[in-house]
Amino acid sequence: MKRPAKPGFWLVARRECRWLFHDRTALILIFGVPLFAFLVLSAVFSQPVIRGLGTVVVDADRSETSRAFIEEVATAPGLKIVERPGDLAEAARAVRAGDAIAAIYIPANFERDLKAQRRPQVVAFHNQQFLTAAGIASQGLGDSLAAAVTKAAPIRATAPAASRSGSLVPETIALVNPQRNYAQFLLRALLPMVIHVVITIAAGYSVGSEFRRRSMRSWLACAGGNPIVALAGKMAPLFAIFVVIMLSVVLILEGWFQIPFKGNVAMMIAAGMLLIVGYMALGALLQLLVRDLATGLGLAGLIVSPAFGYAGVGFPTLGMNAFAEGWSTILPLRWYMAVLLGQAARGLPPHQSAHAFAMLAALAVGLSLLALFRLGAIIRKPSREKEVAPARSITEAPRGLGQAFATEWRRVLATRGAFALLVLAPLIYGAYYPQPYLTQILRKVPIVVVDNDLSELSRALVQTLDASGAVRVAANVATLAEAHDVIQRGEAFAAVGIPTGTERDVLKGNKAHIPVYADATYLFIFRSTASAIAVAINTLSSDIALAGARRDGSLARTTLASVSPANVLLQPIFNPVGGYANYIVPAAFVLILQQTLLIGAAMMTVGTTLHGSAFTNVLGRGVAHLTLYLPVLALYLIVLPRFYGFSALGDPLQLAVLASLFVLATSFMGQMAGAWFKNPETPTLIFLATSLPQFFLTGFSWPREAIPDAVLAAGRIFPADPAIDGLVRINQLGARLWEVGHDWRDLAILTVVYLLLAVISAYFLRRDHVKA
Structure with missing residues (x-):
């Protein structure tokens, strides 16, 4: 007879390995989501040098000199003249519609004034709402226009010698990343950000599942009741996997993309391990505090999702307000990024990264101790309640369109997870997400x-x-x-x-x-x-x-x-002062709306047994989600932009038309996905960590001209892609609905396609229940 295994670290670790490699959702989360992020971000940044930014030229002079001037501008590698409208109104339309990022105006009598040395004024307008593209376009415009002016009218020293003075010429030399390679900077920073979200959610899923489908008693029995052994054994397989993933990312960046690593390898490996420990401890702690898988995952998402802003990579910490600066201080990711960029990019001596490393270590140890103390408290005072299987959101759906609409409203209001996602989360994100960026510009x-x-x-x-x-x-x-x-x-x-x-x-x-x-x-x-x-x-x-x-x-x-x-x-x-919040927050708001609704709609679909018409049920639920989100749309598109001082030029009716298509398409996409999931927490696990790669797929923060066409086409499967472009252009640029016709057409197509797919998925789901 085989003797039972002795309780201890290895028994807990073996138990966890068996669960990890037999749970399909865990495998997708741990391996599939990082792979998706790596492939997407690598493809997005596969062309590190941005070329061909669309430019329109209004030539009011129409002279030989102005034509030669335009030809010289057209040779600039970063610019591409896409149109020559007759006046500035047409040029503004092209910029609002997204056909061009910049417009050049050559005044009448340009040739005459140039020859008479009257210094005619050439104006280059660039759309600064798209801040990254605008920065590159303005630099290209400045260089190309200066060269074109010099070629059109060579400098002649006609001023009297007595008054002739020299000039000061600034020459910028980059100390790090001399090619000013955006891809090198962003890839190195973004991949760890995605991985830290996966680490937190995976650890939370591992611990939280003990309160749901697995057995808390069994876990603790394998550890012999020791909280240190229980937590260490459970986290050990995840720790080993994520160490391998982090090292693989570094090797791929240096080998494939030839992004050099300049610093201390040992310090960087240690920092990566501390990051993993810190966020595994955070994920576990949140689950142990709330003892509910869905709620714990929601709290984890709230903390880790906006980390791009709070880590000081997008907008530096020295420009943040007091709240954002204070909150970022207690996030391990901020200090890991400081070590990463200091060592990998700048090649600092280790002692100059010591402060950031010490803060990272302190947070990792502190979070681990808190998780251990909480687990110890649970062991000392076990719950008297019996462990239950995960509750289904509903067992039977209504038959008619009106009943489906009304029932979905009741379910959302009565289901804690759905109410938190669809009602509370947008309110919290509306206040929490913009904080790092609200100072808008850097000063002093x-x-x-x-x-x-x-x-x-x-x-x-x-x-x-x-x-x-x-x-x-x-x-x-x-x-x-x-x-x-x-x-x-x-x-x-x-x-x-x-x-x-x-x-x-x-x-x-x-x-x-x-x-x-x-x-x-x-x-x-x-x-x-x-x-x-x-x-x-x-x-x-x-x-x-x-x-x-x-x-x-x-x-x-x-x-x-x-x-x-x-x-x-x-x-x-458009955003003339170059405000970072005015640039990033309106687009991020749209992505937040998609992710909360996508997860919520999918979660509410899991476990639903349909009777009657699948079409009426899917459509009724979609309309219910639309009406649920009308106050949130008003908050994000009308109230908050004005409250935060962003430009808000859009017509509310036109915003409502585009936003309604966006919400319906997202709801139907969520219902389609949810029909194939077995557990209500699966949508959170799968979709949450994909937010950052999706944002860069939209062509907003990284110019579409630099993204391969195949990648852009793949990104259009998400409703946020056309919605971000269309809603930002209407609301921040004052575009009319017809000027963003390609966006609302794409959303209309997605709405119809996902409606049909959701109906088909619901049909197969109902058939499987009938067979069962």
């Missing part, structure tokens, strides 16, 4: 100055930089090596070098190059800082150019014309 980013000229001009430059609203001079150091050390310590994000002889060169009428060494680890800080420094330097340079010609207006114009034959104005439109 610290920089360091190396003044080797020590002249009156260099002092004026330092004062101009410090007076800027965007940057502040945090330190003056003697050498660039010292400046680099200050940047590595995180005390500054850029160094401005003022070479010896700068003032002398300017007085001689020469160009004085001012190197700007900017840290490109965080690309949003890099863009903001480099742009602010360039504006300050160019402002002082313009003052120098006019210094000798202020008393004579004609001489001033001649002096400016000799420096720049035309006045090139880069004018942002």
